[in-house]
Amino acid sequence: MHALTQFSQGEITALWAVLGTAVLGLLYAVFLMAQVLREDQGTDEMQRISRSIGLGANAYLFKQFKTILFLILLLTAALYFTAGVKYIAIGRACAFLMGSIFSATVGFVGMNLAVRGNVRVAAAANRKSFSQALKIAYRTGTITGMLTDGLGLFGGTVIFMIYGEKAYEVLLGFGFGGTLLALFMRVGGGIFTKAADVGADLVGKIEKNIPEDDPRNAATIADNVGDNVGDCAGMAADIFESYEVTIVSAMILGWASYGHKGVIFPLLVRAIGVIASIIGTYAVRTKEEVRDAMKAINIGFILSAAVSIVGFALVGFYYLRFPESQEPLPLCFTLGIPGLDLRPVWTTLVGIILAVTINRLTEYFTDTGKPPVKSVSESCQTGHATAIITGFAVGLESTVWAILVIAISIMVSAFIYQGAGPTFIAYGVSMAGIGMLTLTGNNISMDVFGPVADNANGIGEMAHLPKEARQILADLDAVGNTTKAITKGIAIASAVIAAISLFNAYITNISTITKLTYEQVAATLSVSNHSVFVGLLIGGAIPFLFSSLTIKAVGRAAFLIVKEVREQLKDKEIWEGKKLPDYARVVSICTAAAQKELIRPGLLAILAPLLVGLLLKKEALGGFLAGMILSGQLLAVFMANAGGAWDNAKKLIEDGVFGGKGSDAHKASVTGDTVGDPLKDTAGPALNPLIKVMNMVSLLAIPLVVRYENSPTVSWMAAAVAIALVLVVIHKPKPSKEELEIIQKA
C-alpha cells in the first residue's frame, strides 16, 4: 500500500477503520449464511423442487458468465492499453476485473442463497411459524445486501489505499467492471424471467385455465428460476453497481473539491451505513401473534436510518474541520465552530430524504390502497383497452413527480453549496447519492425478500403444503411484492443521481485532459451548440431503442416457451399428472434465448457513446449523456410504475373488488399485468445499468475521443462501425435450428 505515505496518521486510521467495517459487513453476511443454511429444508418433495430451481438458476448463470467471459477479458486488455502509465494501466485492468468479479459474486452468492432460502422459508411455514418464515426470508435477503455493502466498500477503499492521489483512474475501471456485469445480469436475467413468466401464464392461466405453479406446466420451474436470476441476481448486481458508482464519483469529485477529506468522508459515511444496516436488519422480527411483516421490516429500516443519521452528524462534527478555510459559512454549517464545514453532512441528509420520498412516491403510484391503482382497477370494468389506457396515464404522471423530487434534491444540494464553485456543487450532488444508498443493506434485504417469498410460495403450491402453511406463504408473498416494488424506485433514482455525478466527473475529466478550466469546458457544452443539441436528441432516443429491443426479445423468447409448453402438454401422461414434464428443456430454451438476445443491447450500450464521441466530437457526447439520462429516467419510472399499477390493480380485483377472479374486469386486469410485466421487470430495470454503463464508457473514452475526434480516418472508421451497428440493431435475429424445430413442431 505504497500510497499510504501520502496520508496523515489520522487518515490512515480512518481508512483502516473503513476497511475493517467492510470486512465486518462481509463477516455478518457469512454469519447469516450459516444461520440460514442451518434451518430445516422440509420434505423430500420440497427439496426436489428446490434442487430443480437451483440447478436451472446455476445453469443459467454459468452459461451467462461463459458468454460474457470473452468480452470481459477483451475489455480488460483494452483497458490495460488505454491507460498511459503502466502501473495505472495494471491497476485499472485489475480493478475492472475485480469490479466484474465482485458484481458476479454478489449476484451468484445472493441467488444461490435465495434458492436455498426459499425451501427453508416454505419448511418454516410448514411448521406453522410465521415469525420463523419471515426471519429466514428477510435474512436471506440481508446476505445479499451485506455482500453488496461489504464488497463495494472494500473495493473502493483498497484501491484508494493503494493508489492514493492517482486512485481516480483506477476507480473508473472498478466502476466499469461492476456496471458492465450488472447490465448483462439485468438484461439477460430480465429477458429470462419474463419470457418464462409470460410463457407459463399464456399457456397455463389463459389457455388451459390451470393455476400458477401447477406442476404439469413445463415452464413453472423456469418461472421460478427466472425470479432468482432476474430479481435476485439482476437486482443485486444493479444496486451493487449504483453503490459502487456513487462512491467512485463521490471520490473523484471529493478529490477535486476538498482533497483527502473529500474522499475519506464518503467512505466513512458508507461505513456508518454498513453498521446501521447490520443493526437495523438484525432487528427485523415479529411475534407469532402479531404477524405483521411490513411493520417489522419498516421498524428495521427506521432504526437503521436513525443510527446512520446520528453517525453522520458525529463523524461530520469531528472530521470535517478545515482550519485553513477562510470561507464565511452560515451558522447551520459551522455551528459557530471556526473551520467546521458540515455541508457534506447536510447533502448526505438530502439524499436520505430523497430516498424516503421516492419510496413514498413509488408506494403512492403502485399501492392497492391508493387512488392511482384504484383508478386502474376501476377502468378494468370497461374492458382491456381502458385498463391499458388508465395504467398508461398513471405511469406517465408518476414520472413527473419522481423527476421533480430528484430536481429538488439537486437544487437543494446546489443551494447548500451556493457560491462554492461547480466542483463543490457536483460533490454535493454526489454526496446526496451516497446518502441515498446509505441503507443499501436494508434496501436489498427488502428487495430480495420479494423473490424469496414468491419462490417459497411456488414451492408450497407445487409440494401441496397444507392450507395454513400456504396462507403464511401467500401473506409473505404479498408483502414481498410491495417491498420489491418500493425498492425499484430507489434503484432508478440512484441510477440517475449516479449518472449525474458521473456526468460531472466527465466534465472534470475533459478539463484535466484538455488542460482547460472547468468553466471553459462547461461553456462548450451549451445546449445552444448544435452539436450538443444533436447529441441530446440522439442520446434521448437510445433508451427508447434499448427498451424496444428488450421488449421484443421477451416477446420472441416467450413465443418459444409457449410453443414448447403446448407441445409438452399434448402428452396425455403429463396432462393427467402421471409424468413430470421436461422442466430442464424449458430452462435451457430460456437460457439460450436470453443469451442470444443479450448481444444487440450490449453492443449498443458499449459502442453508442464511443461512436457519438468519435463521429460528432466530445461536445455531442456531453449532450448525448444528458439526453440519455433524461429520457432514461422518464422511461424507467414510467415503465416501473405503470407496470406496478397494473400488477396491483389485478391483485385488487383478485381480492374481490369489481367482480373478483374470473370476471371480465379480472380478464382486463390480467391483460394489464401481462403488458406491464416486460416493462417493469425487463425493459425498465435494464435502463438503470444502461445509463450508468454509457456514462462509464464515455468517461473511459474521453482520452481516445479527444485524441481522435478530428482525425478523418478514425471518423470514417467510426462511421463504418456505426452503420454496422445500425444494421445489427435493426436485424431481426434468425431462429436457431433448435428454435426452428420448436416452432415447426407446434
Place this chain on the structure above:
Amino acid sequence: MHALTQFSQGEITALWAVLGTAVLGLLYAVFLMAQVLREDQGTDEMQRISRSIGLGANAYLFKQFKTILFLILLLTAALYFTAGVKYIAIGRACAFLMGSIFSATVGFVGMNLAVRGNVRVAAAANRKSFSQALKIAYRTGTITGMLTDGLGLFGGTVIFMIYGEKAYEVLLGFGFGGTLLALFMRVGGGIFTKAADVGADLVGKIEKNIPEDDPRNAATIADNVGDNVGDCAGMAADIFESYEVTIVSAMILGWASYGHKGVIFPLLVRAIGVIASIIGTYAVRTKEEVRDAMKAINIGFILSAAVSIVGFALVGFYYLRFPESQEPLPLCFTLGIPGLDLRPVWTTLVGIILAVTINRLTEYFTDTGKPPVKSVSESCQTGHATAIITGFAVGLESTVWAILVIAISIMVSAFIYQGAGPTFIAYGVSMAGIGMLTLTGNNISMDVFGPVADNANGIGEMAHLPKEARQILADLDAVGNTTKAITKGIAIASAVIAAISLFNAYITNISTITKLTYEQVAATLSVSNHSVFVGLLIGGAIPFLFSSLTIKAVGRAAFLIVKEVREQLKDKEIWEGKKLPDYARVVSICTAAAQKELIRPGLLAILAPLLVGLLLKKEALGGFLAGMILSGQLLAVFMANAGGAWDNAKKLIEDGVFGGKGSDAHKASVTGDTVGDPLKDTAGPALNPLIKVMNMVSLLAIPLVVRYENSPTVSWMAAAVAIALVLVVIHKPKPSKEELEIIQKA
C-alpha cells in the same frame, strides 16, 4: 407602411410580390370554395345528417371560442404592457390578435367547408363517380391548405413591411397568437373527437354489436363532429402554427445573420411554395377507369415538389448575391460566381428531403404492408396483452429513426454553414424548417382529405346509400386514413424544427436584452450547469404530465358518453329505429367536457415556462426548453406511430388476415386500436402546439425573467403560483351537476 423607406426598390418589389402571392393563394381558396359549394348536395336524408354534423361542429367551435375569448383579450392586454416602446406594444398586441384570428379562421372555415364537402363527396359517390368524389374531397382539403398558406404568408409579410427592422418583436406576438389558439383547438378538439369515438365504439361496436355509424347510436353524430373539430380544425390550426412559427423564427434569425436578404428570402421561398401547391393540388385527378386515389395525390405532390425546387434554385441564383462578402465558399455554394451564396437554398432542400424521409418513415411504421404493422397483427393472435406490447415496442423503435433523421438534418444544415458562426447555423436549421413546410398546401389537402372521406363514408352509412356508392366511399376512406397518418409525421417533425429555431431565437433574444454576446449567453446554458440540468429534467417531464392530463380527460369524457348512449338505447323506440336518438345532447356533453378539460393543460402550457424562468432563472429555462423539445418529440412520435400501427393492424385483420372480423385476434386488435386512439389523436398531436407555445411564452417572457429573476418578492410570488398550479394540476375535477345526473341515472 412607414418602414418601407428602409428597403431598396428591389426589396419593395419582392415584398409586394410575396404579398400578391399570398393573396393569390387566398383567392385560389375562394375559387375552390365556390367550386365545391356548387356541387350537388345529395338526398334530403343526406343533407339532414350533414346539417346535424355542421350544427354540432359549429356549436362546439363557438363554445370553444367563447371559452378562450377572455384569455385572448387578457393576453392581448398583457402583451401590450410587456413591450417597452408604445408603437411596438400596439403592434405586438394587434399581431397577437391577428395571429389568433387567422388561426381561428383557418380552423373555422376549413371545418365548415369540410362539413359541406362531406355530403357533396357522398352525393358524388351516389352518382357513382369515383373521380368526382375524389376531386371534391381533395379540393375541400386544399381550401384549408391554401388558407393556411395565404394567411400565414400574408401576416408575416405585412408585419415586416410595416415594422421593418423592428418587425421581430411584433412577429413574436403574431406567432404566439397562432400558437396559443392551435393549442386550444388541438387539445379541445382532440378530447372531443376521441371521447365521442371511444364512447360510440364502447357501447355500439363492443357492447351492442351494432356497426359503426349506426343511426341508433346517439354518439354517431358527435363522432362525425369530432372528426371535423379534431382532425380538420385542430390539425389545420396546428400546421398553420408551424407554418407561421417557422417563418417568424427564420425572419428573426435571417435578420441576425444576413440582414434584409435573410428575411426576404424565406418569404420568397414560401411564395414559391404557394404557387407550387396551387399547380400541384389542381392537378390531382383520376380517370373513372383507373380509380387510384393515392397515385393521383402522389403525382400532385411530386409536381409541386418539382416546381418548388426549380423555383428555389432560380430565386436563389438571382437573389442571393452578396457582392461585399469576402468569405471564400466552396463551388457548390457559389457556382463560381463571386458573391453568390446558395447556402440558404441548400438548407431549404435539406428541409424538403427531411419532409419526404419523415413521410416514408411514418409510412413504414404504420402501413399495413410493412413489417411493423404485420408484427402487431401477428401478435394479436396470442391475445390482447401481446398486441399491446408489440405495438408499444414498434412505437418506441419508431421514435429512434425519426429523431435520427431530424438530427442528421440539423447536422447537415450546420455542415453547410460550417465555420460561419452560430446565428448562421441557426438560420440554416430554420431554413430547413421553411423547406419542410414548403408544400403545406399539399400536406393539408392530404390531411383534411382524411376526415372528409371518413365523414362522407359515415353519411353514406347513415343514409343507407347503395352498395356501389358505399364501396367508393370506403375506398376513399382507406386512402384518407393513410394520407392522414403520413402527414402526422410531418406535423411533429416540423414542430420540433420550429421549436429548435425558436430556441435559437431565445438565445439571440437573451443576448440582445442582456447586451452579452451570443457566445457569452450560450456559455451559461451548459448542461454541466446544475440549473440548466434541473431545467432539463423538469422540461422533460412536462410532455409526460401534459399527456397524462389529456389522456385522462378523454377517459372521463368518454365515460360520460358511454353512460348517456346506454341510457338512450334503453328507450325501446330508439333501439328499434322508430325514433331518432338525441344526437345534440351527446354533442353538447362532449363540448362541455372538452371545454372543462382544456383549462388545466392550458394553464400548464402558459405558466410552466414563466414559473421556471422566475423561480430558477433564465439558464434553467433554457434547459427546460431543450428537455421539453426532446421528450416532447419522443413521446409525440411514439404515440402517433404506436397508435397508427395498432389502427392498421386492426384493418389488416379486418381485411381477412389471422381470422378476420369477429375472431379473437380481431378482438385483440380492437383493443390495440382503442388504446392507440387517444394517444395518436389527442395526446400525441397536442404535444406539437405545446412545445411551440412553451417556446413562444419563453421568448416573450425573457425581458420579464431577466428583470425579476433575482427579486426575492417575485420569487416568492412565483413559488406561490407554482404551488397553486401543482394543486390545480393534480386536482381531479369534480363532475358538474349535469354530469352527476348522467352518472347516477345509468
